[in-house]
Amino acid sequence: MKMDLLDLKPYGQLGIIALESCKDIGNKINEHIVAKMKYEMSRILREEEIKEESYIIPIDEIRFANGEGKVKIEDTVRGKDIYILCDVSNYSCTYELFGFQNRKGPDEHFQDIKRVLSAIGGKARRITVVMPLLYAARQHRRKGRESLDCAIALQELERLGVEEILTFDVHDPTIQNAIPLISFENLYPTYEIVKTFIKEEKNLLINKTKMLVISPDTGAMDRAIYYSSVLGLDVGLFYKRRDHSIIVKGKNPIVQHEYIGRSIEGKNVLIVDDMIASGESVFDIALELKRRKAEHIYVASTFAFFTEGIDKFQKFYEEGIIKKVYSTNMNYIPKEIKDAEWFYEVDMSEFIAKIIYNLNHDKSISPLLDATNGIKHLLSQNVL
Structure with a gap:
């Protein structure tokens, strides 16, 4: 079947915001998507007509001396299909607090996601949060008089305009019941x-x-x-x-x-x-x-x-x-x-890139979620 530009028309211009905690895998994901787009465009355009571009939207994560912070987005997000990447478990991220080097914990990483959402200010066409390790997922249910951190966090994201959450291997997938009106994809590696x-x-x-x-x-x-x-x-x-x-x-x-x-x-x-x-x-x-x-x-x-x-x-x-x-x-x-x-x-960057590409082009991700056929094919290729 002949391909035309309509097949490549996205939901909105793609934008990837990789927070400091996800810079490395964010760059790899961007490279895979750029390569995919270049390949698809080469089927309908001449090589000289294909534009090389990055989908990474630069941001500045600023910290004041007392530990307060803010996020500044360095490029336009208006009308874009935005994917925010954050690793809430990344303890290598540091900032100066009253002269001491302080490491970011999960709470601070989650706060940075909310800062990005605040900086976007409702200008994006759609916002998806890619959080491989779901924030506070180990506190997914209440036993006695204690907090329900994960449910509250998901509801906060919903209130701030997030339409979809992508995460991996959630401790208890039923936590998505806290946000029944937005998409929650629990993926597996x-x-x-x-x-x-x-x-x-x-x-x-x-x-x-x-x-x-x-x-x-x-x-x-x-x-x-x-x-x-x-x-x-x-x-x-x-x-x-x-x-x-x-x-x-x-x-x-x-x-x-x-x-x-x-x-x-x-x-x-x-x-x-x-x-x-x-x-x-x-x-x-x-x-x-x-x-x-x-x-x-x-x-x-x-x-x-x-x-x-x-x-x-x-x-x-x-x-x-x-x-x-x-x-x-x-x-x-x-x-x-x-x-x-x-x-x-x-390396999970190619898999995540495929998920983002399909979602951005309003394509089903179901074929990517079922690993059974792929694994059986792999096994058939090996002399076992």
Whole structure:
């Protein structure tokens, strides 16, 4: 079918506002979209007629000496289809506060999103917030007399004119019930992680007799079942038995991990979870798996924070307990972790670029959300 300019007509002129916390992945996303647009235009225009352009809208994030801040947008946003990118977990962003270097926390990153919305001032045609790690998602429901941070934050974005929110692997997707009148897309990095895993572990035999997918707790079971179904593997579960009589660092400490599933002996294992915080759950489960004579242990996670450093991960790698950790580049990862032998960063910029491109051109994103066919095709391409 012949393509014409109508096929390339966007909902509105694309504009990407990448906050300081998302500069690196924001630039990569922009490059992918520029390349995509150049390719599409080359099908209907001569090369000399194609304009090279960037969709990044420059902004200035200003901080005063007392910690107050403001955002200044350096280019027009009138009538544009705006995508605001922010990594609320990026602790590398700093500013000077009363002469001290202060690191931005999630609250300050979220405040910067609201500053951008305020600076836009209703002039954009549509506003979408791309927040890979959903702000305050771990405080998604009320137990007793406590705050409901995530729900309040989502409602704030709605009141400030946001029409769509894109996020990844939400702790509890039902949080979208707080904003039923605007679009909320909970995306998953499954295809990109599995693609990278298969590419890197070329000699790994992925079949039921040699490999198993493990869920580290009951909350991650749906995720583990999905991985196991697309990879054609069995699934196992560890149940976290907690001491509910005490609270340590806001959580009930884990007393023991109980395993439910088939024999692990002699099998390779893929542990899948939404995030690695301190990593204690991964360590406990890896030791339990080794005690049950597992062969190689791999970890796949959407977000890796390493809140208590990487010394223990390094130790487990050197002792042959953990083979490799796969995680995305949707949250800040220091160079020392990126360079570690046991860590592999999964690039999500092309996937996010495809989502933004489709939305900007009023195309369905459903084909991008179902990783099943893509993964099965990948597996068929490998001699497994």
